[in-house]
Structure formats: structure tokens, C-alpha cells
Amino acid sequence: MKVYSYAAPQTFLDAVNVQFRLQSPGGGASSYAAEVQADSRQQALTARYSSGRNAFQVQARRQSDPVQKSETRSGTFAYSYSPTVPATGVALTNLSTYYSYSGSRSATQSTQVHSGGLNAGVRFSDQLFGSLNGAATLVDIQAGTYSSVQRSATLSGSLNYRKDATSASASPSLTVAEGKTRWTVGVNARTSLRDDLALSGTATLSSTSPPTASADLQYDASALLGEDTPRGKLSVGAAVTVPPAYTVSGRVRTTVNPNLSLGGSASFTPATRDVTYAADASGKLGPVYISASTSLSTRPNTDPAFSVNTSVSSQAAPAYGSLSVSYRRQGLNQSGNASGTFGYRTDKLDLSTTLALTATQSAGFTGAGQTPTPGPWQISGSADLTAAYAVQQNLDVSASLRYEPGSGTTTPTRLRYGVGLRYRF
Numbered sequence: 202m203k204v205y206s207y208a209a210p211q212t213f214l215d216a217v218n219v220q221f222r223l224q225s226p227g228g229g230a231s232s233y234a235a236e237v238q239a240d241s242r243q244q245a246l247t248a249r250y251s252s253g254r255n256a257f258q259v260q261a262r263r264q265s266d267p268v269q270k271s272e273t274r275s276g277t278f279a280y281s282y283s284p285t286v287p288a289t290g291v292a293l294t295n296l297s298t299y300y301s302y303s304g305s306r307s308a309t310q311s312t313q314v315h316s317g318g319l320n321a322g323v324r325f326s327d328q329l330f331g332s333l334n335g336a337a338t339l340v341d342i343q344a345g346t347y348s349s350v351q352r353s354a355t356l357s358g359s360l361n362y363r364k365d366a367t368s369a370s371a372s373p374s375l376t377v378a379e380g381k382t383r384w385t386v387g388v389n390a391r392t393s394l395r396d397d398l399a400l401s402g403t404a405t406l407s408s409t410s411p412p413t414a415s416a417d418l419q420y421d422a423s424a425l426l427g428e429d430t431p432r433g434k435l436s437v438g439a440a441v442t443v444p445p446a447y448t449v450s451g452r453v454r455t456t457v458n459p460n461l462s463l464g465g466s467a468s469f470t471p472a473t474r475d476v477t478y479a480a481d482a483s484g485k486l487g488p489v490y491i492s493a494s495t496s497l498s499t500r501p502n503t504d505p506a507f508s509v510n511t512s513v514s515s516q517a518a519p520a521y522g523s524l525s526v527s528y529r530r531q532g533l534n535q536s537g538n539a540s541g542t543f544g545y546r547t548d549k550l551d552l553s554t555t556l557a558l559t560a561t562q563s564a565g566f567t568g569a570g571q572t573p574t575p576g577p578w579q580i581s582g583s584a585d586l587t588a589a590y591a592v593q594q595n596l597d598v599s600a601s602l603r604y605e606p607g608s609g610t611t612t613p614t615r616l617r618y619g620v621g622l623r624y625r626f
Contacts, residue, residue: 366393504532
């Protein structure tokens with residue numbers, strides 16, 4: 202229990218906070234944990250219990266504001282069952298269910314949201330598996346003379362078959378909301394015609410959109426580079442996608458070495474005469490993973506669209522973090538984005554940069570009938586650079602630099618800097 206200072210119009214109860222925590226010792230067949238926190242305006246409960254193949258979890262929270270005469274409540278109950286699955290035959294593989302509630306009320310309105318769901322997995326045979334998922338939601342809003350109750354439910358599932366080099370799956374779903382019913386069925390299949398040739402296809406049927414289908418042929422062409430060339434060194438593929446307008450595409454990919462992979466593709470849609478070219482490269486340089494991709498899309502009487510995306514990431518010393526940069530241009534419209542955190546760390550030195558920058562440029566017009574001209578760049582976000590150095594084992598000094606681009610004349614561009622000192626006891 203903790204007691205804090207308080208001032209009128211608060212009372213003594215506003216200064217009291219109670220916390221209770223209970224947890225089972227480790228190593229037992231069952232485990233439990235519970236935590237309760239309460240004060241005059243907020244109460245919270247969390248409890249978990251598992252025994253054998255059963256697990257329960259309960260969460261509840263209440264928060265009130267006596268000044269505004271408002272209150273919010275939320276709660277969740279979840280249960281999961283992991284049965285013992287026999288080696289063969291029909292069996293239930295998993296089962297889980299949940300229910301959640303959230304609501305708020307004030308002097309003028311109240312809102313309640315109820316939702317629940319059920320998930321189950323079944324094995325019909327060694328080659329055939331299925332799953333079933335269901336969810337339902339009820340939203341009740343009352344505000345003065347206004348009243349609204351909305352109900353929705355979704356039922357989905359999957360059926361998966363796999364034997365040797367052939368696999369197939371079907372994924373139907375049904376949604377009922379606002380008195381309307383929508384359904385979708387997706388089908389996927391893949392088979393190996395030979396050791397180096399694979400055929401796959403997809404199809405989608407929906408009550409809200411035209412049916413679509415595609416076929417893809419993948420060929421491992423590594424033997425063309427020599428009989429001793431390992432599989433996966435070179436592969437080519439072709440695909441056809443139908444309705445609403447069919448598209449044909451081709452691609453090629455080669456693994457130059459274990460740390461470098463290159464790929465390229467081209468697609469064509471005869472109905473619109475759209476042509477798209479794409480290329481990508483990915484690899485590893487020391488502990489750093491690097492990837493880059495670019496694409497060019499063209500259409501008659503339309504400015505071509507060009508884009509580039511790059512990213513670097515590492516989870517191994519001395520580098521850490523991830524950083525991505527993208528750029529797109531179509532005509533006089535351009536945009537760029539840089540985001541993420543990436544750094545370099547040694548025993549004494551830690552360098553890190555954090556980017557969250559977005560830049561856009563749109564075409565400007567000087568008047569009716571005039572040729573458009575490039576408009577000004579609009580930059581938003583921030584960029585940070587920090588360097589820390591360990592002077593002693595427990596003492597660090599640091600320097601930081603922060604760039605904040607301005608927006609117009611009201612907010613000028615700022616360049617902030619600072620120094621820091623940290624001592625670890």
C-alpha cells in the first residue's frame with residue numbers, strides 16, 4: 202500500500218494506492234499468477250492459470266472520473282486447450298475461445314462493445330488438416346435520443362492437403378454485417394512436374410468482386426550453367442493472371458554466392474498496355490543484411506512511375522537496428538521516406554542514428570493553360586544522431602544532434618544539439 206500527498210477537493214481515498222501480487226513457484230505441473238491494483242479512480246485485475254493442457258486468463262480494468270462523471274470499463278476472458286494428439290487418425294489439434302468487453306459512459310452518452318470468438322484445428326488424416334475460426338461483435342451506442350445497435354459475425358476456415366510434392370488448400374469465409382452477407386473462397390495448389398519444374402495456381406471467388414485466377418510455372422535452370430552447378434543457382438519463371446484484364450509476366454533469379462542474390466521481372470497487360478519492369482538485390486555484408494529493389498511502370502499517355510526501396514538491418518554486433526529508405530517519382534510528383542534506427546557499438550563507442558523523415562514535391566501551376574512546374578519540397582519529421590563514449594567503466598559522455606525541418610514561415614527549420622553525462626551505480 203502507498204499513500205501520497207493530496208490537496209482539496211481530493212479526499213484521503215484519492216491518496217491511497219493498493220497493489221497485490223501473487224505468483225506460483227516455478228517447476229510445478231500447474232502455474233498461476235494474479236495481480237490487483239486499486240485506487241479511488243482506477244482498479245485493475247490480471248489473473249492467469251494453467252494446468253496440464255488447459256490455460257485461462259482474465260483481465261479487467263475500471264477507470265472513473267468523478268469530476269466529469271464518466272467511467273470506462275474493459276475486460277477479457279480467454280481459454281485455450283491443447284489436447285494430446287494421437288500419431289494417426291482424426292484428432293482435435295487445438296481449441297481456444299475468448300470474450301472481451303469494453304464500455305464507457307458519461308452524463309450524455311454510453312457505449313458498449315462485446316466481442317467473442319472461437320478457434321479450432323482438426324486433423325482428418327495424415328495428409329488432410331483443417332481449421333475453423335468464428336468471431337462476433339456487438340456495438341451498442343446510446344446518446345440522448347439517439348440509439349444504435351450494430352451486429353457483425355465472421356466465419357472462416359481452411360482445408361489443407363499435402364502429399365509428396367503436391368499441396369492444395371481452400372480458404373472460405375463468410376461475413377454478416379448490417380444485414381448484408383459477403384463470402385469469399387480462395388484456392389491454392391502446387392505440384393512438382395519434375396525435380397526442376399513446379400506448377401502452381403490460385404483462384405479467388407467473391408460475392409463482391411469478379412473472380413480472379415493465376416498460374417505460375419517455375420523452372421530451376423541451374424543445369425544451363427554447367428552440370429556441376431548446384432540447384433538454386435539460376436531459376437526462371439512465368440505467370441499468367443486473368444480477369445479483369447489478363448497479365449503475363451516473366452522473371453529470373455540467380456544466386457551469385459551465398460551472400461548475394463539478384464532478380465529481375467517484367468509484366469505486360471495487353472488491355473491497358475501497362476508494362477512494369479522490376480529488379481532486386483539482397484545480400485549480407487558482414488553482420489549487415491542489405492536489400493534493394495526498383496521498379497518502372499509505363500502506360501501510354503501517362504508519365505512513367507519509378508520507385509526505389511533500400512533497407513539495411515543487423516542483429517549481430519557491432520551493428521544493430523534496421524533502416525529503410527524509399528523514393529518514388531511520377532512526372533513532377535516526387536516523394537521520399539527514411540525511417541528506422543541503425544547504430545554501431547563497440548566496447549567504448551556507441552553511434553546511432555534515428556530517422557523519421559518524409560519529403561514530398563508536387564507539380565505547381567502558374568495559371569490556366571500554363572506548363573506545370575516543380576513545386577517546393579515539403580519535409581516533415583526528424584533526424585537524430587547520437588554518439589556516446591565510455592570514459593570509465595561506469596561513466597559515459599554523449600553528444601547528440603537533432604534536425605527538425607520547418608513547415609512554411611511559421612515553423613522554421615531547427616538544428617538542435619546537446620551533451621549528456623551518465624553514471625551507472
